[in-house]
Amino acid sequence: MRYVIVGGVAGGATAAARLRRIDEKAEIILFEKGQNISYANCGLPYYIGGVIKERENLFVQTPEKFGRLLNLDVRVQSEVLSIDRSDKQIRVREANGREYSEHYDKLLLSPGALPFVPPLPGVDSPGVFTLRNVEDTDAIKSYLDTHKVKRAIVVGGGFIGLEMAENLHARGIAVNVIEMAPQVMAPVDFSMATIVHAHLQEKGIGLYLGKAVKSIEKRGEVLTASLDSGEKIEAELILLSIGVRPNTKLAADAQLAIGPARGIRVNEYLQTSDPDIYAIGDAIEYPHPLTGKPWTNFLAGPANRQGRIVADNMHGQTLRSYEGAIGTAIAKIFDLTVAATGLPAKALKREGLPYESVTVQPNSHAGYYPNAYPLTLKITFHPESGMLYGAQCVGIEGVDKRIDSIAQIIKRKGGIADLMQTEQAYAPPFSSAKDPVALAGYVAD
Ligand code: FAD
DSSP: OEEEEEOOSHHHHHHHHHHHHHOSSOEEEEEOSSSOSSBOGGGHHHHHHTSSOOGGGGBSOOHHHHHHHHTOEEEOSEEEEEEETTTTEEEEEETTSOEEEEEOSEEEEOOOEEEOOOOOTTTTSTTEEOOSSHHHHHHHHHHHHHSOOOEEEEEOOSHHHHHHHHHHHHTTOEEEEEESSSSSOTTSOHHHHHHHHHHHHHTTOEEEETOOEEEEEEETTEEEEEETTSOEEEESEEEEOOOEEEOOHHHHHTTOOBOTTSSEEOOTTSBOSSTTEEEOGGGEEEEOTTTOOEEOOOOHHHHHHHHHHHHHHHHOSSOOOOOOOOOOEEEEETTEEEEEEEOOHHHHHHHTOOOEEEEEOOBSSOTTSSSOOBEEEEEEEOTTTOBEEEEEEEESSSHHHHHHHHHHHHHTTOBHHHHHHOOOOOOTTTOOSSOHHHHHHHHHO
């Protein structure tokens, strides 16, 4: 059996490793357009900011080591250009321009997502960047190292944009964040985002909310972003972090079904509309377990989980279905942690689903033990059944474990009663006898 995988980072590398574990004899070829495989996407902002000091620490595996260790044929700097489904062939181009075809029995697409770049005047000026991979990271870092960057603009106040704002600030750069929506961090409700707004301003980050960049102009070293409000902001570097789109070109060109959320459509076995081609990760759409509607979810955990599941399904001995993700996400924004899972109130409103919400503000651990910090936890739930829809949490300490435990309840379609029954490890430095998760349940009950 010959398995061919397109994309060698989160989903693709996981699937390759799992395939080897369950099939010792198979031929497995991994194609990656870039120079690296299996690297830490999520660590890139921290390398730029100097928190991660060594570039090599970004690489979980080198192509050579990964190939040797698992007996895989890893081909980097090899872009898959097209799929010929009738002959089960793919066309590949190497960095030196050489092109060739390769046969597959089963093909896996894990080509990720592409950063959205708005067609604005001046958007291609030197000093304007997007951040998606190691090549982008090297380009940003080298620009910072070779230019006098005193001011930066981050366009887009999502998780990656704000992580980058913090990391640019850590390099002594004055940062302005421009966000078209009235709030940063789209997965949380406005009331929660206001805590983040205040914190960003406290840290000296300029915030332009509800404003869009209309054009960029470069004169000498200075880039000027003109906003729709008429304001002009100057910087030496601009990072566009306005979101990503599923990378569907290969699939669409091969006439594989693309769904309404613009991702590659797959069934519960992560199989595309062609039974010999599978797809995973940022490139796919999948029904949201709570709304039933297809959605795209650009997170590393689901991509890794899907990589494991899809390998089993491609091998075919044990079929496993993918349960879908509810978008459990977290970010460190300076001293704050912001996390969310499931559906916030604004999404429920948009979906026309009846809901109620409760917000509690307990301490992160027992107030009588030093260094307890207030934590804001908001839950959304069905007004009659009490079924939980979502949770959002902002605070300095203990945010991650609260969101993680609520996420497990939501995934099991649990409700308020389950919040009250959660068992949390408690001693004064860690929590309270009445943990914030249980407290949210008591208030909602
Ligand atoms: P990727 O891991 O992006 O891999 C796709 C690979 O396919 C790429 O290397 C690409 O070069 C290759 N490729 C594409 N087309 C072709 C082709 N035609 N031929 C050959 N190769 C091709 N998620 C979290 O959950 N938490 C975080 O904290 C977090 N932080 C992030 C920070 C940054 C800066 C970025 C960019 C992403 C972050 N993510 C985070 C998202 C996470 O990295 C992705 O969800 C995950 O990597 C998706 O896995 P994937 O396999 O679908 O795509």
